[in-house]
Amino acid sequence: MAMEIAHRFINSSSMSLRVGKSRIRSGVCGTARVGLSSVSAVHIPRRRMFMQLAGFGSVLTLLDSPPGLAAPLPDMKDPQVIRTLKLPSGVRFQEIIEGEGPEAREGDLVELNYVCRRANGYFVHSTVDQFSGESSPVKLILDGNDVIEGLKEVLVGMKAGGKRRALIPPSVGYINETLKPIPEEFGPRRSLLSHANEPLVFEIQLLKVL
DSSP states (O other): OHHHHHHHHHHHOOOEEEETTEEEEGGGGGGOOSOGGGEEETTHHHHHHHHHHTTOHHHHHHHHSOTTOSOOOOOOOOOOOOOEEEOTTSOEEEEEEOOOSOBOOTTOEEEEEEEEEETTSOEEEESBOTTTOOBOOEEEESSTTTBOHHHHHHHTTOBTTOEEEEEEOGGGSOSSTTOBSOOSSHHHHHHHHTTTTSOEEEEEEEEEEO
């Protein structure tokens, strides 16, 4: 792709090259059977500066090198597409990283870190300290009596080491104050429960299936 853009840029420039007494356009310089050492460019400094600022330094290297010595461009991989899955309950989640450990099933005891935010992105609570980076993982039993239903649905089928991002509607969220995960401290606990009637975003890292 970079080569195609550079090719168009070079073809559209008005720079001309002098070879002896004749002049050739830069777009056809590759067909001239002359040593590159005998080629002089008009206004090279300004164009070299512009092309380097635009990320075309590698193109200049190719032009200044003898044929056959240019390094091949690396293969470009297609970007990974993260899909959003919607469950019948209204929960939506994305598989950010697929784990390689044991798969969590309903009724299992799991250990995880999480960040909880409001749907508008505002921070609510996290098991990972935002400043020190230290974490205090929580342990949850994957049943409807211990954890909020929406989070249980996201965790079931997830493998240890994986990460998921989920949007959990209030109907399968904190329908009562005993459901986990919930902060032990009064302030964070009160802050979380004050948003119980709105969708919440959870970013989850499943550490272990115990």
